[in-house]
Amino acid sequence: MREEIREMLAQYVDTQYREFSAGLIPGAKPLLGVRLPQIRQLAKCIVNDKSNTLRWQEETAACEGVCADLFFEETMLRGMLIGYGTAQKGISCEEGIAYLKAFIPCVDNWSVCDSFCNSFTFANRYRDAVWTFIQPYLYSKQEYEVRVGLILLLSQYLKYDVDNHKISRNRTVSMADIEQNPANTERSAQTKAQYPYLEKILIVLNRVFSQGYYAQMAAAWLMAETFICFPYEACRMLADACQMDAWTYNKALQKIRESLNPDKDVKNYAKSLKR
DSSP: OHHHHHHHTTOOOOHHHHHHHTTHHHHHHHEEEEEEEHHHHHHHHHHHHHOOOOOOHHHHHBBTTTTTOOOHHHHHHHHHHHHHHHHSSSSOHHHHHHHHHHHGGGOSHHHHHHHHHHOOGGGGSSHHHHHHHHHHHHHHHHHHHHHHHHHHHHHHHBOOOOSBBBBOOOOOOOOHHHSSSSHHHHHHHHHHHTTTTTTHHHHSSOOOOOSSSSHHHHHHHHHHHHHHHHHHHHHHHHHHHHOOOOOHHHHHHHHHHHSSSSHHHHHHHHHHTTT
């Protein structure tokens, strides 16, 4: 990233925040100490720069596909520029996927991964194409490639219906929602038709995760969130010969129990499933 951008970031440096954050983001590049809202605001200003509509593309250009940023905040800014920039209507499917492909190798920590994936709403316009593109990453042997794929499913796929409308999480989950009976089975068939990626996500999750802690945590998080949004379908996977490795499986159950949404009986049931 150019020196001009580094100087802009330097204006927001908070040394106390840098010291606090350093221990929370292991494996990341050195931190300047710039808070996330300020990075996000800077990214939006660059993308919305009317005097140079290509500025965000110039700032995200990387040498031969290698991310050469010196600081954590530069990589974070690069990811947000791609997220906000590719959300513009003039960006083609091919262009957006090319930016995604170029950025994934830059991801070396959970914070950049999650912030980037949440901003990458380009997937809302080209959902099928992005789904196809990320398949090798979902099954990669690289920890953060897997995490990028899983967090994209969490942020850009799980809660969207066939008409691309986003749903809210269930405020409560009771035993009636997860019991295996004809009424729930019939409703589930309708749900899967309305949410075409739900079953695909469950298939992605129903396997061993051995790529590393942050891939496993992403899988557990996605599984728990799927349970809150689609309790019957998620429960069927968890209760019926689930293929997840024990650590990820138990972590998903823990996250379900820690959520405020399931009632006491559901939490006790989740606890009974622990391996």
